[in-house]
Amino acid sequence: MPEVHFGHRFGDVLVTVLDVDGQPLSDREVSVEQCAHAFSFGNIGFELISLASEETDAPRSALADLWFDVFNTATLPFYWGLFEPQRGRPDTARLHRAAKWFVDHGCRVKGHPLVWHTLTADWLREASTDEVEAAVRARIRRDVADFADVVQAWDAINEAVIMPVFRNERHRNAITRLAWDRGRIATVRLAFEEARATDPAATLVLNDFDMSTAYECLIEGVLDAGVQVDAIGLQSHMHQGYWGEEKTLAILERFSRYGLPIHLTETTLVSGQLMPPEIVDLNDYQIPSWPSTPAGEQRQADEIVRHYRTLLAHPSVQAITYWGLSDDGAWLGAPAGLVRADGTPKPAYDALRTLVKEEWWLAPTKLRTDEAGRVQVRGFLGDYRLRHAGRTASFAIAGPESAVTLRPEQ
Amino acid sequence: MPEVHFGHRFGDVLVTVLDVDGQPLSDREVSVEQCAHAFSFGNIGFELISLASEETDAPRSALADLWFDVFNTATLPFYWGLFEPQRGRPDTARLHRAAKWFVDHGCRVKGHPLVWHTLTADWLREASTDEVEAAVRARIRRDVADFADVVQAWDAINEAVIMPVFRNERHRNAITRLAWDRGRIATVRLAFEEARATDPAATLVLNDFDMSTAYECLIEGVLDAGVQVDAIGLQSHMHQGYWGEEKTLAILERFSRYGLPIHLTETTLVSGQLMPPEIVDLNDYQIPSWPSTPAGEQRQADEIVRHYRTLLAHPSVQAITYWGLSDDGAWLGAPAGLVRADGTPKPAYDALRTLVKEEWWLAPTKLRTDEAGRVQVRGFLGDYRLRHAGRTASFAIAGPESAVTLRPEQ
Numbered sequence: 001m002p003e004v005h006f007g008h009r010f011g012d013v014l015v016t017v018l019d020v021d022g023q024p025l026s027d028r029e030v031s032v033e034q035c036a037h038a039f040s041f042g043n044i045g046f047e048l049i050s051l052a053s054e055e056t057d058a059p060r061s062a063l064a065d066l067w068f069d070v071f072n073t074a075t076l077p078f079y080w081g082l083f084e085p086q087r088g089r090p091d092t093a094r095l096h097r098a099a100k101w102f103v104d105h106g107c108r109v110k111g112h113p114l115v116w117h118t119l120t121a122d123w124l125r126e127a128s129t130d131e132v133e134a135a136v137r138a139r140i141r142r143d144v145a146d147f148a149d150v151v152q153a154w155d156a157i158n159e160a161v162i163m164p165v166f167r168n169e170r171h172r173n174a175i176t177r178l179a180w181d182r183g184r185i186a187t188v189r190l191a192f193e194e195a196r197a198t199d200p201a202a203t204l205v206l207n208d209f210d211m212s213t214a215y216e217c218l219i220e221g222v223l224d225a226g227v228q229v230d231a232i233g234l235q236s237h238m239h240q241g242y243w244g245e246e247k248t249l250a251i252l253e254r255f256s257r258y259g260l261p262i263h264l265t266e267t268t269l270v271s272g273q274l275m276p277p278e279i280v281d282l283n284d285y286q287i288p289s290w291p292s293t294p295a296g297e298q299r300q301a302d303e304i305v306r307h308y309r310t311l312l313a314h315p316s317v318q319a320i321t322y323w324g325l326s327d328d329g330a331w332l333g334a335p336a337g338l339v340r341a342d343g344t345p346k347p348a349y350d351a352l353r354t355l356v357k358e359e360w361w362l363a364p365t366k367l368r369t370d371e372a373g374r375v376q377v378r379g380f381l382g383d384y385r386l387r388h389a390g391r392t393a394s395f396a397i398a399g400p401e402s403a404v405t406l407r408p409e410q
Numbered sequence: 411m412p413e414v415h416f417g418h419r420f421g422d423v424l425v426t427v428l429d430v431d432g433q434p435l436s437d438r439e440v441s442v443e444q445c446a447h448a449f450s451f452g453n454i455g456f457e458l459i460s461l462a463s464e465e466t467d468a469p470r471s472a473l474a475d476l477w478f479d480v481f482n483t484a485t486l487p488f489y490w491g492l493f494e495p496q497r498g499r500p501d502t503a504r505l506h507r508a509a510k511w512f513v514d515h516g517c518r519v520k521g522h523p524l525v526w527h528t529l530t531a532d533w534l535r536e537a538s539t540d541e542v543e544a545a546v547r548a549r550i551r552r553d554v555a556d557f558a559d560v561v562q563a564w565d566a567i568n569e570a571v572i573m574p575v576f577r578n579e580r581h582r583n584a585i586t587r588l589a590w591d592r593g594r595i596a597t598v599r600l601a602f603e604e605a606r607a608t609d610p611a612a613t614l615v616l617n618d619f620d621m622s623t624a625y626e627c628l629i630e631g632v633l634d635a636g637v638q639v640d641a642i643g644l645q646s647h648m649h650q651g652y653w654g655e656e657k658t659l660a661i662l663e664r665f666s667r668y669g670l671p672i673h674l675t676e677t678t679l680v681s682g683q684l685m686p687p688e689i690v691d692l693n694d695y696q697i698p699s700w701p702s703t704p705a706g707e708q709r710q711a712d713e714i715v716r717h718y719r720t721l722l723a724h725p726s727v728q729a730i731t732y733w734g735l736s737d738d739g740a741w742l743g744a745p746a747g748l749v750r751a752d753g754t755p756k757p758a759y760d761a762l763r764t765l766v767k768e769e770w771w772l773a774p775t776k777l778r779t780d781e782a783g784r785v786q787v788r789g790f791l792g793d794y795r796l797r798h799a800g801r802t803a804s805f806a807i808a809g810p811e812s813a814v815t816l817r818p819e820q
Contacts, residue, residue, distance in 0.1 A: 161627060185634045213624045214624035217624050217631060218630075221635070225631070
């Protein structure tokens with residue numbers, strides 16, 4: 001468990017173990033193992049929704065097993081135009097079942113996104129800007145309330161930098177018009193204030209693909225305006241090639257200076273040819289076939305390790321969401337999955353699993369208590385289980401140093 | 411005087427002319443002529459400073475004559491590192507004489523810039539950020555006060571978008587560090603609040619070369635933060651080629667939506683080869699010789715007319731500053747001047763003069779008063795003179811419609 005550069009991810013806890021009578025369990029062997037990461041290793045859960053939303057308690061698929069073996073946070077789709085294609089008929093019940101399924105499997109759930117110009121409700125196109133604003137506010141209140149029991153975090157607004165000047169469509173959508181008429185900050189404020197008022201406990205993310213100074217300027221304006229942003233989201237789709245450590249660190253340096261947690265919200269690395277660098281809107285790149293190749297898979301495996309290491313080494317990063325598990329149905333048809341279309345894991349899957357469940361993970365470990373019944377446990381921040389003589393107790397490592405007294409139970 | 415698209419530049423004034431006894435001057439011929447433009451047709455005055463700052467009242471050079479025949483607003487250099495190379499020894503006296511010389515010749519004067527990371531005071535490099543802030547504030551107060559009688563407008567801050575992340579230098583300058591530590595909005599606010607407090611009547615410009623969404627985001631943040639910006643400055647150096655009408659209009663559409671006047675602050679069109687498009691920081695392009703060519707001069711003349719027409723046709727544009735009159739000593743050695751290094755005017759000079767002093771200008775025109783002594787005058791917004799029988803009176807056309815009574819005097 002090498003810790004160079006990752007010290008801030010670890011904590012030490014002094015565990016005092018009591019026996020069934022409440023006396024210190026001196027000089028005995030106990031077993032300690034990690035159960036969960038505090039860090040959000042996320043992925044989209046789109047591919048599992050049909051399974052997850054079934055009325056009956058369906059058995060987990062092989063793909064689901066692969067998903068849960070690495071990831072602990074599921075991003076679910078709330079694209080307005082798909083979620084509520086007909087006004088007043090939102091897809092709430094099905095998506096709520098899916099979200100609950102993930103929660104029941106020990107996952108956190110994030111909703112993506114509450115406000116975005118792409119895939120927004122087409123039935124708003126002709127409405128007045130005042131009506132659009134009212135509808136957006138109502139939509140946020142409704143959905144955040146409906147999912148408050150299962151969704152812990154939201155992309156409150158997506159791509160606000162380009163939002164008012166977005167042109168890559170035949171007819172201007174209502175959200176772009178709203179952002180043009182009201183301004184970016186007012187639109188961001190609207191999203192955050194409605195979501196915050198509805199679920200004060202939710203983590204609200206400002207999310208963008210724009211890594212330029214434009215996003216810095218937006219963030220500074222939003223923060224100066226007093227909007228309470230819980231995390232800065234950086235999309236980091238890398239269809240055009242891995243950023244590399246230098247660029248990644250430069251981006252982290254620039255966006256961490258606001259003192260807010262950073263979420264890498266949409267991470268992709270392809271295991272095939274790279275998208276040409278001249279493409280500006282990734283959606284414009286459409287090719288009939290984009291295969292995963294052996295050489296591409298090795299590159300992807302190498303890059304995903306380098307990227308996750310770089311990100312985890314930076315104290316501001318609190319979440320990474322990979323964008324898709326399988327190549328089957330992947331965004332843009334790109335081989336950006338960690339699992340091939342035939343369901344077999346790529347090297348990148350194994351490499352990431354090794355990081356998340358081996359290098360940064362405390363496997364069951366035998367320790368011996370001292371005379372006062374104490375063992376010192378050092379591990380990656382997260383949830384842990386201690387076992388002794390068939391009895392177990394749970395504890396967490398939540399910070400650099402702590403102490404806890406446990407009385408394992410049947 | 412074609413007015414298509416330029417109606418907002420014109421005004422009608424009903425002039426009632428009185429004779430020496432104060433009676434309406436019925437049915438007489440009077441002459442009306444324009445004396446000055448309300449619109450700021452600006453240029454930098456850098457090339458004339460050595461002449462303008464002489465202690466004695468030197469005669470105007472041929473270059474100065476060319477300057478005054480087209481331009482009415484001079485931008486003068488306040489680059490901190492050049493203006494005050496040694497702390498406490500600013501170049502105030504010389505530059506004030508130069509500014510006053512322009513004012514005495516009927517010009518407005520603009521100072522450029524109060525805060526900028528490039529060419530800033532090197533003696534601040536090692537100072538603490540608090541000291542830097544205090545020094546910047548003191549510098550603004552001192553210079554705005556010292557020049558309040560002659561300088562009407564200031565670029566309060568230049569290139570704030572890139573300011574905190576500017577890297578194209580060996581050692582980080584103090585202004586970049588200030589903007590990094592305090593944020594862009596705080597740095598912009600500082601510049602505007604000090605200048606405003608010192609000279610409430612000055613026109614304070616937020617100026618940038620960045621025409622991307624980043625500048626929009628900065629503007630929105632600054633305005634939302636309550637900073638009172640008098641004009642949005644767009645640099646518009648076109649060493650890499652004329653923008654063309656479509657791009658120019660798209661930029662004007664985006665930056666006019668804040669309801670603020672737009673100043674095109676640094677306009678250049680070269681009359682030689684174009685700088686390659688891959689150059690990001692124009693300063694990085696250094697070639698031994700960059701000649702003006704006959705074909706380049708024809709292109710420049712065509713483009714300057716198209717550009718000024720496009721800009722004047724947009725109601726938000728209130729000023730255009732061309733960046734340099736002569737190729738001799740032009741920025742980057744580029745043939746961006748309107749006059750060749752040998753002092754002869756290029757076609758672009760003549761073309762611009764034709765616009766400013768002929769097409770958009772009311773030459774001496776004879777009109778006949780009606781029975782009530784009235785003549786209707788329509789002209790480009792600006793200052794006018796009426797003559798009758800060797801007597802003159804001045805008036806202005808300041809808006810769409812007005813009326814004025816004049817009593818011409820000796």
